[in-house]
Amino acid sequence: xxxxxxxxxxxxxxxxxxxxxxxxxxxxxxxxxxxxxxxxxxxxxxxxxxxxxxxxxxxxxxxxxxxxxxxxxxxxxxxxxxxxxxxxxxxxxxxxxxxxxxxxxxxxxxxxxx
Amino acid sequence: xxxxxxxxxxxxxxxxxxxxxxxxxxxxxxxxxxxxxxxxxxxxxxxxxxxxxxxxxxxxxxxxxxxxxxxxxxxxxxxxxxxxxxxxxxxxxxxxxxxxxxxxxxxxxxxxxxxx
Numbered sequence: 001x002x003x004x005x006x007x008x009x010x011x012x013x014x015x016x017x018x019x020x021x022x023x024x025x026x027x028x029x030x031x032x033x034x035x036x037x038x039x040x041x042x043x044x045x046x047x048x049x050x051x052x053x054x055x056x057x058x059x060x061x062x063x064x065x066x067x068x069x070x071x072x073x074x075x076x077x078x079x080x081x082x083x084x085x086x087x088x089x090x091x092x093x094x095x096x097x098x099x100x101x102x103x104x105x106x107x108x109x110x111x112x113x114x
Numbered sequence: 115x116x117x118x119x120x121x122x123x124x125x126x127x128x129x130x131x132x133x134x135x136x137x138x139x140x141x142x143x144x145x146x147x148x149x150x151x152x153x154x155x156x157x158x159x160x161x162x163x164x165x166x167x168x169x170x171x172x173x174x175x176x177x178x179x180x181x182x183x184x185x186x187x188x189x190x191x192x193x194x195x196x197x198x199x200x201x202x203x204x205x206x207x208x209x210x211x212x213x214x215x216x217x218x219x220x221x222x223x224x225x226x227x228x229x230x
Binding site: 036041042043044045046049090101102103104105106107 | 226
């Protein structure tokens with residue numbers, strides 16, 4: 001069965017500092033990995049995905065993530081945080097060998113302090 | 115491209131009534147649509163998956179007679195919450211995928227349901 005862990009409920013970072021939001025996953029087959037951001041009372045906005053190829057994936061708004069197969073991780077990073085990055089971040093995994101369903105992590109609330 | 119809309123964005127209804135939420139893919143054909151439920155400060159929980167023209171597949175614990183899902187066309191799926199109760203109050207989000215990019219899901223903006 002697929003599962004996703006986001007070990008931190010909350011991440012606080014000062015504006016201008018680098019940020020990392022952690023994600024680890026478990027799948028039986030090949031993982032497709034995604035990061036989404038959610039602002040209050042809004043749906044999910046796609047940030048980036050890993051399907052295959054280069055382990056370092058660059059996405060929207062300056063975010064990037066690195067797929068690490070040995071550590072089964074897909075941490076989200078940004079070199080310089082903005083106050084407007086404050087939101088709820090979800091990591092999701094899809095096991096290609098077992099259908100189309102996404103499994104979402106519990107979410108990490110990012111607060112960027114001015 | 116790949117825009118999904120939901121209507122209404124917010125709805126308040128009285129206990130015992132039914133509410134219909136629409137999910138539309140605006141610029142692609144959605145062969146599969148998904149319905150999620152999100153409680154405050156919690157993650158998304160998949161309720162059901164529907165393929166155009168066939169019955170929805172519900173996740174364990176989701177009452178199919180209470181949450182009626184219809185996917186009658188390649189651009190429209192509806193979720194009807196029947197005989198709503200206050201505990202059905204939640205944020206409902208749909209997503210859609212097309213046959214060309216089955217590994218992606220495109221999410222709607224969500225519908226906030228409040229049952230009084």
